[in-house]
Amino acid sequence: xxxxxxxxxxxxxxxxxxxxxxxxxxxxxxxxxxxxxxxxxxxxxxxxxxxxxxxxxxxxxxxxxxxxxxxxxxxxxxxxxxxxxxxxxxxxxxxxxxxxxxxxxxxxxxxxxxxxxxxxxxxxxxxxxxxxxxxxxxxxxxxxxxxxxxxxxxxxxxxxxxxxxxxxxxxxxxxxxxxxxxxxxxxxxxxxxxxxxxxxxxxxxxxxxxxxxxxxxxxxxxxxxxxxxxxxxxxxxxxxxxxxxxxxxxxxxxxxxxxx
Amino acid sequence: xxxxxxxxxxxxxxxxxxxxxxxxxxxxxxxxxxxxxxxxxxxxxxxxxxxxxxxxxxxxxxxxxxxxxxxxxxxxxxxxxxxxxxxxxxxxxxxxxxxxxxxxxxxxxxxxxxxxxxxxxxxxxxxxxxxxxxxxxxxxxxxxxxxxxxxxxxxxxxxxxxxxxxxxxxxxxxxxxxxxxxxxxxxxxxxxxxxxxxxxxxxxxxxxxxxxxxxxxxxxxxxxxxxxxxxxxxxxxxxxxxxxxxxxxxxxxxxxxxxxxxxxxxx
Numbered sequence: 032x033x034x035x036x037x038x039x040x041x042x043x044x045x046x047x048x049x050x051x052x053x054x055x056x057x058x059x060x061x062x063x064x065x066x067x068x069x070x071x072x073x074x075x076x077x078x079x080x081x082x083x084x085x086x087x088x089x090x091x092x093x094x095x096x097x098x099x100x101x102x103x104x105x106x107x108x109x110x111x112x113x114x115x116x117x118x119x120x121x122x123x124x125x126x127x128x129x130x131x132x133x134x135x136x137x138x139x140x141x142x143x144x145x146x147x148x149x150x151x152x153x154x155x156x157x158x159x160x161x162x163x164x165x166x167x168x169x170x171x172x173x174x175x176x177x178x179x180x181x182x183x184x185x186x187x188x189x190x191x192x193x194x195x196x197x198x199x200x201x202x203x204x205x206x207x208x209x210x211x212x213x214x215x216x217x218x219x220x221x222x223x224x225x226x227x228x229x230x231x232x233x234x235x236x237x238x239x240x241x242x243x244x245x246x247x248x249x250x251x252x253x254x255x256x257x258x259x260x261x262x263x264x265x266x267x268x269x270x271x272x273x274x275x276x277x278x279x280x281x282x283x284x285x286x287x288x289x290x291x
Numbered sequence: 292x293x294x295x296x297x298x299x300x301x302x303x304x305x306x307x308x309x310x311x312x313x314x315x316x317x318x319x320x321x322x323x324x325x326x327x328x329x330x331x332x333x334x335x336x337x338x339x340x341x342x343x344x345x346x347x348x349x350x351x352x353x354x355x356x357x358x359x360x361x362x363x364x365x366x367x368x369x370x371x372x373x374x375x376x377x378x379x380x381x382x383x384x385x386x387x388x389x390x391x392x393x394x395x396x397x398x399x400x401x402x403x404x405x406x407x408x409x410x411x412x413x414x415x416x417x418x419x420x421x422x423x424x425x426x427x428x429x430x431x432x433x434x435x436x437x438x439x440x441x442x443x444x445x446x447x448x449x450x451x452x453x454x455x456x457x458x459x460x461x462x463x464x465x466x467x468x469x470x471x472x473x474x475x476x477x478x479x480x481x482x483x484x485x486x487x488x489x490x491x492x493x494x495x496x497x498x499x500x501x502x503x504x505x506x507x508x509x510x511x512x513x514x515x516x517x518x519x520x521x522x523x524x525x526x527x528x529x530x531x532x533x534x535x536x537x538x539x540x541x542x543x544x545x546x547x548x549x550x551x552x553x554x555x556x557x558x
Binding site: 036037038039040041043044047102105108109112113114115116117118119120121122123124125126127128129130131134135136137138140141143168222225228229230231232235236246249250253259262263265266267269270272273277 | 309310316319322328333396401403404409434520541
């Protein structure tokens with residue numbers, strides 16, 4: 032069933048991307064795609080790359096504090112706190128952020144009340160920044176959950192030894208813990224970036240204008256023009272982005288077999 | 292002094308995190324009970340449950356689409372479990388010759404960005420007359436949730452001691468009877484978790500429904516999306532809360548089933 036409902040449409044999209052409307056093989060769809068949506072492709076790449084980087088940093092920080100934190104109360108609070116967005120649907124997260132990051136949303140109002148900004152002079156964060164914030168908010172708990180699980184399973188002995196030799200928490204995290212959980216971290220980040228490349232609701236709801244993410248362009252191409260050629264060419268671009276993320280992972284495995 | 296500073300820093304960091312985690316949810320909740328709220332007012336001008344009445348009145352679109360969503364989710368659970376239970380049993384017992392290939396096929400939908408695939412599914416379904424039908428949406432939801440459903444089911448079966456099944460066989464039970472009366476009941480909590488997961492995945496699914504469900508099938512996420520883009524933030528917030536409550540409940544339930552050691556057995 033997965034074969035008919037996933038692999039077949041996947042093949043269909045590949046074929047459709049490389050043929051013209053009358054069935055001739057060609058690259059015309061790609062030329063048109065880069066001409067019309069080149070900026071959006073770059074925009075999508077930047078959004079996903081920045082979000083993935085931030086998710087990785089936050090997940091490492093959360094996981095690291097859960098393993099190394101000396102204050103039990105703070106560790107318990109953090110453990111309870113960070114998971115909340117895990118199962119929030121993307122569409123609900125988008126609606127939350129649509130109001131939270133708006134001009135008179137809670138974020139601006141709180142910063143304003145703290146005297147940090149002046150709301151009247153702000154425009155809200157509902158543009159590329161909003162998309163990144165939403166992705167990071169939604170995906171960090173997932174990667175942090177995986178990473179902290181892997182960290183908890185590590186041998187405490189080396190960590191204790193480093194403590195005893197006088198290494199600081201940050202140094203232990205970077206030099207001892209992170210290299211050992213790098214495999215899990217990369218898997219989590221690859222899954223997170225594929226998810227971000229698949230989400231349609233967040234870019235539409237957070238930032239309506241151009242430039243936007245290529246998922247929105249695909250939907251537009253199909254709904255407005257029934258132009259499956261260009262939509263599928265964009266689809267192939269998104270497969271390539273996801274594929275290059277996976278390739279980084281595999282290459283890493285080939286050069287450093289021990290790290291996995 | 293240093294201790295106090297440390298707690299101040301920790302408190303500040305945790306406070307900022309709490310704000311980042313709960314701020315967006317709080318804003319949603321505010322919109323759900325706001326009647327009138329526009330810029331530059333920091334808080335709603337008038338409060339109340341007027342829009343709740345509108346969403347939940349018997350003739351409303353929201354109730355109809357909630358009904359559609361639940362119907363689709365229930366059928367998706369039945370279809371997914373009828374596939375995930377045998378597949379999970381085979382994988383959990385670990386003697387499948389095609390184990391790697393099966394896992395790879397199930398994992399594929401997670402490895403490719405799905406929008407382009409949904410676009411083409413919609414095109415194929417259109418030819419087959421499945422677009423805009425409940426069955427079409429159910430099929431898309433099933434493929435979407437299947438890998439995790441199989442994964443949880445496999446973990447549940449792997450946790451059941453295989454000797455018990457052998458014992459049942461020794462006292463004369465047929466292979467099918469041994470599985471149905473011994474293994475399946477013992478794996479029931481995990482299978483339940485799998486069913487709950489598929490139910491909520493289906494309830495929350497947006498992208499596939501957006502392409503395949505049009506124009507006749509409106510699920511709750513689609514209704515929320517339309518309301519939000521039309522600027523009906525109160526309606527969007529209330530429907531979002533309806534979708535949010537089960538998700539958070541699920542997070543609390545799933546922790547009992549998805550223990551690290553259980554996941555480790557699937558590998």
